[in-house]
Amino acid sequence: MSSTYTRRDFLKTTSFSAILAGTSCMAGKLGSIDTPIFDDINKTVNTYCEMCSSRCQIEAKVEKGKVTFIQGNAHSKGMNTSICARGASGHSQLYDEQRLVKPLIRVGKRGEDKWMAVSYDEAFNFISEKLTKIKKEYGAKSVLFSGKTGEHFNHLTTFTSLFGSPNLFSHVSTCPISYKVAFHHTYGAGLKRDFPNSKYILNFGHNLFEGIAVSKTKKFAKAVNKDSCKLVVLEPRFSVVAAKADEWYSVKPGTDLAFVLSLIHVWLRDGKYDKEFVENYTVGIEKLKESTKTTTPKWQEKITGIKAEVAEKVANELYAAAPSCIIDWGHKTTTGQSEFQRTRAILVANALMGNLEKEGGLFFGKKAKTVNKVANINIAPEISNPDKHIKMVKDLRVDKASQEGENIFVSRKYGVLMDIPDAILSKKPYEVKAWVMTRTNPLVTVANPQKMKEAMNKLDLIVVNDVYMSETAQMADVVLPEATYLERDEGIHDVSSKAPAYMMRNKVVEPINKTLTSYEIFRALAKKMNIDSEYKWNNINSYRAHQSKGDIKLLEKLAKDGYASFDIPALLYREKSYVDKFVEKYPTASSNLDENGLLTKMMKFKTPSGKIEIFSQTIEDAFAGYGVPANHDMDVQKGYPYIITSGKTAIHTNGHTQNIPYLNMLMSDNPVWINPLTAKKENLKNGDKIFLENDVGKEKATVFITEGIRPDTLFVYMGFGRDSKELKRADGKGTCQSKLLSLDKGPVCSTMITNTGVKITRA
Ligand code: SF4
Structure with missing residues (x-):
């Protein structure tokens, strides 16, 4: 594509006249603009990465005003200077000439790739006018909002609520939803894995050497390199994690559930599980005995392709290593119809090994609020959400997530992206007229993009906020370029593990062509539409001040180092040496000790029974037959070769x-x-x-x-x-x-x- 204007003409104009149709470089892109003028600045900035959603702490070097080098942020012990290839390439995205740097309004047919470059203000006027009209004629709920989780999603959430739509969608239904729902109904909250201290890790394709999160990957690598830790991997392909394993079993996709059920069968058959832990902290063991009566190692062999002796051996080895063992639920592995039961079975298997809050097992994240409660005094600064008073709208959603039917257990903050095409095409439960997206590309990442595209073609308005002209942006009426993460100041992010910690995104260089951040975009759009009276903040500094509750010292530390921890000892509630160290430093915590000198009283399970639910009546009531881990739906082949x-x-x-x-x-x-x-x-x-x-x-x-x-x-x-x-x-x-x-x-x-x-x- 080329502009009918020269590059210089383009720089001079912000009018609607820059209509484009051509071949080489679209005027909304960096490549259409003369090289930006940079200040003569040399510095190092500590911030965090956004090349993937692991959000690792990084340090970016600026020479003569340009980012020249990115490595891990050594202020964060878990990172030191390590980084992955994607993280080290952040400046390749920042200075990519194909990156979008000007708002665009569609002038051709939808998807025809004909645009005019406009100013943000002109784009906001256009969007505001269209959204207001749609809201008036069809109601606020006729507009969908979606984004990838992260800070920009929090700002989208606030805007969605202020606009009045219940229809907010994150990427979660296409990725980590099964373990989020399974954890909620089993432990009442998510758990973390103590990889570095584990003696035995059973991995179902959680490929931390390719799906990298640098500090987690390093901990995992350290663990599996030790002779004292055994790694067993079940995965259909010989991935990098499989290559590092002590044993790799090429399991048939979608059948992991059968293997886990056979482990549970062996443990219950032989009485090899932590009976005291199960007695004190769980409900439903009898129902599990019933549901796994026939799930023998022999039975699983026919389904998974893994020999019965292997299942017997792995079950015995895990029990011998317990509680210092992890049965890793992964991120999403061989996702099929059985994914929920697979993940539930894994969580229950961990409970049988009694590894909760034990070294080398699983643990609850220890945020500031938690450790302050344990210590009975404030030992770490707490943060708050400046927008928490702005509540999500509770009208009927198009996917009925959290409301009724098959999506009853899906949070209204996640929604179900796969339900969008049918909702648009069928106009049920009501008509959808517009879709506003930030940093998401459903035409690549969601199933059946053919149908998604058909549905998008029916909409009156599509707004896409992104760094690149993605496939979804191509379908938009308005494309809003977003500043990359190296050009953004953002709020404080909680990264607590066994002790509290925070990180904060600090701007490394000024945004090229003054591209806006998503909080600036949604804040400005709310103002334009006159729906912004509930915001307590006007800019990122006041947002951060509200978050930190005015804690200047914390903000200064985060602005300088990008990361803050508080010299608080790592805490595991059921591990004596950890508890002793904590109580020695904070004697006021001693009133929370139990008769064994542990902090078991602090383990709270937010489930209906207040215990770990091996059997969940809530699940059973909504989905009969799913209340306890059991054999379900493992055929993904569906008759194809x-x-x-x-x-x-x-x-x-x-x-x-x-x-x-x-x-x-x-x-x-x-x-x-x-x-x-x-x-x-x-x-x-x-x-x-x-x-x-x-x-x-x-x-x-x-x-x-x-x-x-x-x-x-x-x-x-x-x-x-x-x-x-x-x-x-x-x-x-x-x-x-x-x-x-x-x-x-x-x-x-x-x-x-x-x-x-x-x-x-x-x-
Ligand atoms: S894993 Fe790599 S790309 Fe992802 S956040 Fe960390 S450094 Fe960035």
């Missing part, structure tokens, strides 16, 4: 980074992994072009033959197969697995199903 599964690479983040210059240079394609036996059967050789096909779609792929995959399974890295012409490096390369996924959801937790049956045809 192969299963296609997907996963993360260490080079890219979901559908977000494929066009970033450095990362695209490292990896620009995702050939499909095929076992040599399958290749022989299908008469395929390396590099052959094929189609993967099922009743949802047909997608091109390139053959990569490897022993590292089961013969009945195919694998691709996610986020490829792009078709936005404006992502010039990524466009047209690779396979988009989403095009083969149906909009079906996993029962109880409404997760997206990421494994499906396919056949191979010749291209």
Whole structure:
């Protein structure tokens, strides 16, 4: 694309006249603007990364006004100077000429890629006028709002509530929803894993060496490198984590549940579980005995393909290592219809090992509020949410999440993205007219983008806030460029683990072409629409001041170091040496000790029974047969000859980074992994072009033959197969697995199903 204006003309104009139609560089992009003028500044700024949602603490070096180097922030012990390839490439995104830096309004047909560049103010006027009209005619609920979780999502949430719509969606239903719902109904809260001290880790494809979170990955690496820790991995492919394992079992996708149920069977059959812990802290063991009576190691062998002796051996080894053991629920693994029961079974298996609040097991995060309560005095500063008085609207949602039906257990803050196309196309339960999105690309990351696109075409208004012209942005009426994380000051973020800690995002360089942050965008839009009277803050400094409750020392520390911890001893409630150290430092905590000198009284389970629910009456009432972990729905093949599964690479983040210059240079394609036996059967050789096909779609792929995959399974890295012409490096390369996924959801937790049956045809 090229502008009918020269670059200089473009710089001079902010009017609607810059209508674009052409070939080389769209006027909304950095490449259409003369090199920005930078100050002569040399400095180092401590902040945190956003190249993926792990949000690691980083340090960015600025030389002559430009970011030249990024590494881990040594103020955070877990990071030191370590970083991953994506984190180190942040400046490659910042200075990418294909990055958006001017708001755009559509002038052609939807999806035709014809735009005019405008000012933010002009864009806000346009959006405000349209949204106000839609709200008047169809009600606020006819507008959907969605975003990827993170600070920008908090600001979107506030705006959604001020606008008056109940229809807020995060990315959670396409990713971590199963463990969030499973934890809520089992322990009443999420738990963390004490990898560095663990003696035995059973891993179901939680690939921390490719789905990296630097400090977690380092802890995990440290643990599995020790002779004292055994790592057993169940995963259909030979991933990096499988390569580091003591034992790898190539499990059939979607069948992990059978393996976990067989472990539980062995433990209950042989009485090898922590009876005292189960007696004191759980409900429902009898129902579990009943539901796992027949789930023997032999039974699972036929389903998973893993020999019965292996299940017997792993069960015995785990019990011998307990409580210093972790059965890792992962992020999302071989997601199929059984995902909720798989995750629940894993959480229950951990409870049977009695590893809660024990070294090398699982633990509750110790935030400032918690340790202050334990110590009976304030030992760490607490923070608050300046927008917490702005409540979410409780009208009927289009997906009825948290309200009724199959999404009853889904939080109103998550929603179910897969339900959006049907809601728009069927106009049920009511008409949807507009969709406002921030940093999300459902046309790549959500199942069946073909249907999503069909639905988007019915809308009167689509607003997309993003760094790049994504596939979804291509469908928008208005595209709002967002400042990258290196150009943003943001609020305080809680990163507590066994002790409290915070981090804060600090601006490294001024935003190129004055691009706005999402809080500036939503704050300004609320003002324009006259719905901003409930905000207590006007800018990021007052937002931070409210968050810190006026704690200047904390803010200064975070502005300087990007990270703050408080020299508070790590705490595990059931581990004597940890408790002793804590009480020695804070003697006022001694009134919370139990008769064994432990802090077990502080373990609170926010479940209906106040205990860990092996059996949940709440689940059983809503989904009969699901109240206790049991055998359910493990067929993902659905009559097709192969299963296609997907996963993360260490080079890219979901559908977000494929066009970033450095990362695209490292990896620009995702050939499909095929076992040599399958290749022989299908008469395929390396590099052959094929189609993967099922009743949802047909997608091109390139053959990569490897022993590292089961013969009945195919694998691709996610986020490829792009078709936005404006992502010039990524466009047209690779396979988009989403095009083969149906909009079906996993029962109880409404997760997206990421494994499906396919056949191979010749291209
Ligand atoms: S894992 Fe890498 S990309 Fe993700 S936040 Fe950490 S440094 Fe950034």
